[in-house]
Amino acid sequence: MTSNAEQWNALTPELLRSRGSNKWTAPEGELLCAGVAEMDYGTAPAVLDEWAAIAERLEFGYPAESVALEMNAATAKWHREQYGWNVDAVDVHPLPDVLKGLELAILEFSKPGAPVIVPTPAYMPFLMLPKTFGREVIESPMLRGDDGSFSLDLDDIARHFAAGANVFVLANPGNPTGKVFTADELSALADVADAHGARIFSDEIHSPLTLFGNKHVPLASVSDAGARVAITATSTSKAFNLPGLKCAQIILSNDADRTLWETIGWMASHGASTPGMRLNTAAYLGGEPWLGEVREYIEGNIEYARAALAELLPEARMAPMQGTYLAWLDLRAYSDEPELSEMLAEKAGIRVNGGVGYGAVGAGHIRVNLATSRPILERIIAQLAAAMTA
Ligand SMILES: Cc1ncc(COP(=O)(O)O)c(C=O)c1O
Structure with a gap:
């Protein structure tokens, strides 16, 4: 039997869309979704x-x-x-x-x-x-x-x-x-x-x-x-x-x-x-044993995201993450635009939350949901970096 981490690595956007939840279906389209605060890992066997x-x-x-x-x-x-x-x-x-x-x-x-x-x-x-x-x-x-x-x-x-x-x-x-x-x-x-x-x-x-x-x-x-x-x-x-x-x-x-x-x-x-x-x-x-595996997988994703951003978008500032799977990125070094979500949907093919809704200090920031598969996260960060540096 494959481990949870192996199953999560194998998730595809098509499968995630077929589950029908808000994160992957709203608005309709083929975007990679890193917005709404839901994780892509299903739930615990006990549940x-x-x-x-x-x-x-x-x-x-x-x-x-x-x-x-x-x-x-x-x-x-x-x-x-x-x-x-x-x-x-x-x-x-x-x-x-x-x-x-x-x-x-x-x-x-x-x-x-x-x-x-x-x-x-x-x-x-x-x-x-x-x-x-x-x-x-x-x-x-x-x-x-x-x-x-x-x-x-x-x-x-x-x-x-x-x-x-x-x-x-x-x-x-x-x-x-x-x-x-x-x-x-x-x-x-x-x-x-x-x-x-x-x-x-x-x-x-x-x-x-x-x-x-x-x-x-x-x-x-x-x-x-x-x-x-x-x-x-x-x-x-x-x-x-x-x-x-x-x-x-x-x-x-x-x-x-x-x-x-x-x-x-x-x-x-x-x-x-x-x-x-x-x-x-x-x-x-x-639910705790399953949750332990989720935490470990998310920690891996955070470490990956931090390293990939340091390489591909070195001027982006990512807040230290002590909890949650939601990364807060300051992209002001790359753009003067306060609200970046529509541009990123169009040019990067990713759905993230633009920072303006989080208060005046959110201008030029985005929130990225990291609780997805590692391969999907790799695509999200590569596409984000390409759009911000184009
Ligand atoms: C900090 C925080 N509070 C509340 C909620 C929403 O919780 P509920 O659906 O139970 O109202 C969220 C959902 O993302 C959240 O992140």
Whole structure:
């Protein structure tokens, strides 16, 4: 039998398009797709076995209460074992997706009408979603180190909290920065928010995908202040490729939120699907061996991409990647254009995410999804380099 890595090396664009998911089919065409944050590796055997069992049982109805309870317990166990955060299963609740958690953080857990701070570059919906609820979005550009690494500008953040902002939106690990925040960084951020009576939406959806020995630290686990300010949301949907199943988890870490949940929880959890909960449970309980192979394959792809870019596009700056499979590339040395995605679709035949959607600091950058086969990645980088240097 071929190993997972051998099977992933053999993936073809035709096969990936035939799966029908958004990444490889939108918009229609023959492009090599490195946009939407889905991986091309399928999912864990434990998840597929559970899917077969669900089909066998015809378990397609509204979820029984026990289905949610099992998922909540599996989520708590994963957080205890993987990150050393002593989560009680009663503090975990189903959500249909992580963005529902952001909606709740804004509408239910923060001061009505208060502005929302988003460190940039940021996952696009963080900048768009608060506006749909009439909230002002304040972009707080992250600081860059000489090695391209990102850090939060705590003085800037404190200033915005002092001026009335009441929610901060954190992605840890970061999309598109690939940054894994340390306990010290999180603790300092929590103190700033706590001092202003503010909240932090801690989106930890990429937490199973930390790489190169970096360890995920949940915000709520770092200190009492962290537990007070955090509203944590996570899911297996990124690490196990299950976003179409509509299921995530919110984890509460203070008594006021627990009390509020008694009122809002029934509606907030509505929409989490039965198969989604079943498969999240299966991924948390049995998915780790497969995930280990995925991490290793992604690390190989990152190392390959870094070496190939150094050779073919030496002036491109790639952010250090401590987690996720999303590379953030600064291409300003090659082009004055702020938004490069349409040009790259046309001239390079690749679909990437242009940087402008990630905040003002994203001009001249692109986000490239590296979670594909090595041969497809080789073509993506060669075609990118040829188009940028033509
Ligand atoms: C940081 C981050 N948060 C949230 C999401 C979306 O999650 P969901 O589909 O559960 O809303 C993504 C998807 O790429 C993401 O990268």
